[in-house]
Amino acid sequence: MEFKNIILNKKDKIAMVTINRPKALNALNSETLKELDTIIDELYADEEIFAVIVTGEGKAFVAGADISEMKDLSTMEGRKFGLLGNKVFRKLENMGKPVIAAVNGFALGGGCELSMACDIRIASSKAKFGQPEAGLGITPGFGGTQRLARIVGEGMAKELIFTGKIIDAQEALRIGLVNKVVEPEKLMDEVKALANTIAAQAPIAVKLCKTAINRGMQCDIDTGIAYEAEVFGQCFSTNDQKEGMTAFIEKRDKCFKNS
Ligand code: CAA
Numbered sequence: 001m002e003f004k005n006i007i008l009n010k011k012d013k014i015a016m017v018t019i020n021r022p023k024a025l026n027a028l029n030s031e032t033l034k035e036l037d038t039i040i041d042e043l044y045a046d047e048e049i050f051a052v053i054v055t056g057e058g059k060a061f062v063a064g065a066d067i068s069e070m071k072d073l074s075t076m077e078g079r080k081f082g083l084l085g086n087k088v089f090r091k092l093e094n095m096g097k098p099v100i101a102a103v104n105g106f107a108l109g110g111g112c113e114l115s116m117a118c119d120i121r122i123a124s125s126k127a128k129f130g131q132p133e134a135g136l137g138i139t140p141g142f143g144g145t146q147r148l149a150r151i152v153g154e155g156m157a158k159e160l161i162f163t164g165k166i167i168d169a170q171e172a173l174r175i176g177l178v179n180k181v182v183e184p185e186k187l188m189d190e191v192k193a194l195a196n197t198i199a200a201q202a203p204i205a206v207k208l209c210k211t212a213i214n215r216g217m218q219c220d221i222d223t224g225i226a227y228e229a230e231v232f233g234q235c236f237s238t239n240d241q242k243e244g245m246t247a248f249i250e251k252r253d254k255c256f257k258n259s
Helices: 032-047 075-095 110-116 132-136 146-151 154-162 169-174 184-199 203-216 223-236 239-249
Strands: 008-010 016-017 053-054 060-062 099-103 106-108 120-124 128-130 181-182
Touching: 008 032, 008 239, 016 132, 032 075, 032 154, 053 060, 053 184, 060 099, 060 110, 060 154, 075 110, 075 203, 099 110, 099 184, 106 110, 110 128, 120 169, 120 184, 128 169, 132 154, 146 154, 169 181, 169 223, 203 223, 203 239
Parallel strands: 016 053, 053 099, 060 106, 099 120, 106 128, 120 181
Antiparallel strands: 008 016
């Protein structure tokens, strides 16, 4: 399927989703969010895809929600726009496949929020992060008040959101917002290598790990452990568990079938 604002490529079990509005620094308008929604559905249903990479075309990852679209919104329209972004990002976060953000440049406002809805963030040394919404007279609207505090802690999230300050990739690494910082020309190779390593694991197990971690982050530890016991048991109903353990015992390469 062709999209106006997003490029979707699939190769060797990996899907690459590139936000492609470089003239507007990949700002997310409703049209782009709806395209992303459709792409997430497609990737979720595609059993050949084991890992997803999200990145941006040009010098930005995503420089935020589209300010020109938001400028004249009414209260109801603002709420609708926020709900749209949140729905799409939550779907991405809950998609049963690992998602890596390859943060190539500006990840501001909705862009920082998009990266935080991904499982892992790898940043170019040129990347910049921030939630500058308060300087525009709004709050973060695509989950920033919720995910940033969960990822970097309440005090740091409040400082970043209250001040709107933009931080560089090294500072993002220091506060735990990104997993790794690499030179710009090495970013895609690094992210693809990570995606390939993940895609070489049993995909159903990876999916269940993701769900267990995501759920566990939102509940008490006993509920989380009970859920882990549940998904651990479920793994033994899969062919890939038999394959993974048999291959280990037989000292041969494993061949996972996503079943
Ligand atoms: N929305 C719409 N257009 C945007 C945009 C955005 N978020 N960010 C950049 N653009 C556009 C600019 O208007 C400009 O368009 P024109 O060429 O037509 O003038 C083009 O992209 C290039 O941008 P700049 O000339 O500003 O590029 P720069 O290199 O000088 O600056 C920047 C880069 C610091 C990222 C600057 O563009 C900027 O501050 N952008 C806005 C960042 C921001 O405030 N993001 C938060 C948005 S609110 C939000 O996201 C709400 C939410 O949580 C859902």
